[in-house]
Amino acid sequence: MTHAAVELYRTDTLTKFGSVGLTDLLTPVFEALLGRPLDGAEFHLTLLPIQDRTTLRGNPTLVNLRGSHGYLQVRIRHGATVVYQHPHSVREIVGYPLQQLLGKSFPEEHEMGFGIIADGLAGLSLSRPTPANEGSIEIQARRRQPVFHLEEIAEPPPSATAASLGAPEDDASGRVGVILTREVRDQLLYDMELSREVEEGGFLVGRPYRDSEHPDRHIVLITAVLTAERTGASLLHFTFTGDSFVRVSETVAARRQSEKLVGWFHTHLFPATVEMGLSTIDLELHASTFRRHWQIAGLINLHGDKRVLRFYADQQGVIGSAPYQVQAA
Known part of the structure; x- marks a missing residue:
């Protein structure tokens, strides 16, 4: 342009x-x-x-x-x-x-x-918004929905402390805390091959716990990182498809380790800054797809040979930084 x-x-x-x-x-x-x-x-x-x-x-x-x-x-x-x-x-x-x-x-x-x-945009017409009239409302017609909607009630996570999950110290900041196994840390920060040309991503698998020392807080232990299959890729963003979730569900079941889908991760192809974490597109994907408040979003910023890893979760109604620790040896 x-x-x-x-x-x-x-x-x-x-x-x-x-x-x-x-x-x-x-x-x-x-x-x-x-x-x-x-x-x-x-x-x-x-x-x-x-x-x-x-x-x-x-x-x-x-x-x-x-x-x-x-x-x-x-x-x-x-x-x-x-x-x-x-x-x-x-x-x-x-x-x-x-x-x-x-x-x-x-x-x-x-x-x-x-x-x-700009050059090449002459064919794009302007579209004037419909004027708002005082006292009017808009009602959008939709297909009929059943009167009753049945939804599975998730079992409450078991309780644990950060120390019992292998955290080197008890960091109770934030509504959701994250603990990584050493294998997961090494995979995300060092071992996983990641493109420098297009954003990539996948799923985070592990176990959620209610913090027994802080009842309003959850701790998420990440035990595996799974590359997403059948994802969508475009100029706009990295996306999951229905097949992506079918494949990861099959993989988790085959592992037989009582794990759950605890979140997702993806890459940004520029240096990490305090101001720039998840983009608005990332936030929309997280809010619409990962609806348990303890489900987390992992972000890896790639710049040259450097990687910066951060996690985000619902922190009292706002998606904010979720501190993470690595299990002690």
Whole structure:
């Protein structure tokens, strides 16, 4: 994508209001994420035909008028080195900083829209959102559902302490704690072959426990890492399919070690920073697929020969960092 800009519109009339350079918006966002200046860096952007018409609430409210293409694959190159590549929603990396800029520069404007414009995008039409009428509601027709919905009730996990599971010290921070066997630690950080070209991932298998010393807390012991089969791969993100879960269920059953699917892991192909953990796409996948609050998401940042391993879990309603320990010898 070359000569890209973000055009601004008043949403009631679709009157063009002005424009902002796209890289002018993106540069400070990624400088903060990467913790480094990006002077002289090249942004390679691919607008993806994945719909996202979410309205950003605030002042002004802001909507992507080209919401049929709601995601950007971002690749940042400094000289001959790729320092970052990952997909993001346009809402996340363009909409939010644009909203902050407009709120400061045009406080009298309360409803606005924007659309990315670049070479090759002339065929993308603008789509004005339906005006909201006071006192109205929207009801979306869906197929009939049964009156009653039956769902399996999971057995409560057994109780244990971190010490009884081999943790070298009792770290009770966070609602969910993670303990790795040494084999799992070595596999994730050293032994597993991982691509430097595309994101990869798989499943985490082990046993969840209720912390007997802290009743509101869970401890997850990871005993195996299983590469996912039949996964989806695209510019957008790494995904699981129904077959992925069938295969992992068969593998877990064949191991006969009373293990459960305790989470998943995947890679990011750029250095780890405090600010950049799971992306919005990762969070959506985790929330929609791994619904037990003790299920965890593992993240491996790859940069050259270095790997940084982190875990995340539901920490009182928010997906946050989950501390991990390695079993003592």
